[in-house]
Amino acid sequence: MEQRITQAPAADETSTASLAEFLGKWPWFHALSTELRALTLGTSVEMKVAAGQYVARAGEPSAYWYGVVSGQLQMCIVGPEGDETTLYYLREGEWCGDGSLLKRELMQYDLRSLTSARLCLVPANTFHMLRSSSLEFSNFLCDVMNARMGEFVGMLVASRLLGPEKRVAKALLMLAKNGHEDALRLSIHQRDLALICGLSRQRVNMALASFKQDGIVRTEGPKGFLIVHTQRLRDYIGN
Template identity: 60%
Template sequence: MDTWTLERDQAVGLSGFLEKWLWYCALPAELRSLVLESALERTAAPGEYIARAGEPCTHWYGLMHGFLQMYVVGADGAETTLHCMREGVWGGEGSLLKKELRQYDLRSLTPSHICLIPVSTFETLRQSSIEFNHFLCNNMNERMGVFVGMLAASRLLRPGMRVARALLMLASNRGNTRMS
């Protein structure tokens, strides 16, 4: 990401990013204020960890700009990517909903700008907003479709086709449940 892009993203800030989402716009004023007051912004350099496997889950992540990698490391040290989050994607809700330690590492692949919603705010939204819950269901359903597709591809496609499929997933608008 060039300096101008990062500065532009930071100028838009949390309120500009959040206002792009139907679930946020549908919240009553007091809940919008809670989200805006409790949310944090973070920038991360390539390779920087956002969350680590085995740690408590403390935030829900909205990627304002960049790419994040969700991955696990095997006992032999081999890594496997579970999912790559791209700009305009939210993640981390599964671990928050299950109230478990994080099962994967999350690191930045590019310079990234991230919105972090604390677990307490996430829970308040989940308990208070039908629109927020619809968004979570749609988000998890889209991600489940990606995982099923990855599983099928790993068993049925040759390596070159798996790489091509992964690149198409990064470029597609699937999983981007903004104001559409």
Template identity: 60%
Template structure:
């Protein structure tokens, strides 16, 4: 059995019940969500969805990290977003009703709650609270996209690495957090070489923003300090 098989168990029901939009639904719609939602488990490196394929599901990440990325004509990868535990993704492609424009790959072992398109559409056509939730998460994601674009075009490698780490971390946390990610994976997300990422991490480490456990592939980030670092004028 792959690593994904050893992930801690959180039921689809308990995951869905976390969200206020679910409790705002009618009993019939709540029942439909539970009846049609399914669990999917994947190992690190496994594709969840491929670019060009029809969009069939909305994804809720119960555990792990997912990478949304595109591949250039020369084979280089550009990360669009990294979905972290407790987030939903894929709604943009469902709303546009077009083939997916990016690949979706598990960066770590993951567990997903998947809600099919038909249920997603019914919720969108029936619930104001559900639509408000979609607006909130898409607006938040757009802010991250803008920040990443700015970092890739205008800022140095330290800021690009810092912003990527903040995308993976809980931005509202008040203490240090441990993120399980290799420098190779971080380099893919930042669009930098592994050597440049290593140099950037060393600089951030000297500033007390991160701590690296290279033997085990962990990066520990001090969320409040890192948040201040990426939001202060440069």
């Protein structure tokens, strides 16, 4: 059965403290006036979601700006025939929902948790107040959307010009968010990786098998976490 969120939970002292810590990490938050900081903290709520739970659905009103406190989310769409594709993969510290809020339109994609996650939900009215009142916040939005657009363009180029193996490699590097760790652990199912690449699970499995032979990736633990060697991945792609 599909798991849904019908409304944001009410804030309590524990969630307020958690949100204060999360929001306090961002320079734009500290640049706000005292009143706007109080408004942002007072109206935002923390949400805890389980793996596979839908946070928002395409066609519904855009109600929040979503910040990932912990966990992983995916932005995905489902075609008329039921085919699904992933547009973007969000990790801890990323934000989404800004595009639909800025255009004041319905959600254009589903937002679903890939793992258990904690989210910071900033209501639409607060979001618009921050955008109209804070240059630092507006600049941050530009940075967020520019980075996401760069990922979109990179995946589009990969789908048009690269072979299957390099498409999988490009997706893995996107999931690693260009991290510089020698070995980065990714907790993503092969099905979800296939949706990002636009390939079949069998084709993705073949590419991963090749990468394992070349020492680019390896699996670890009983759950088969994928360990990605980011520099070897960059060298393979040619970045």
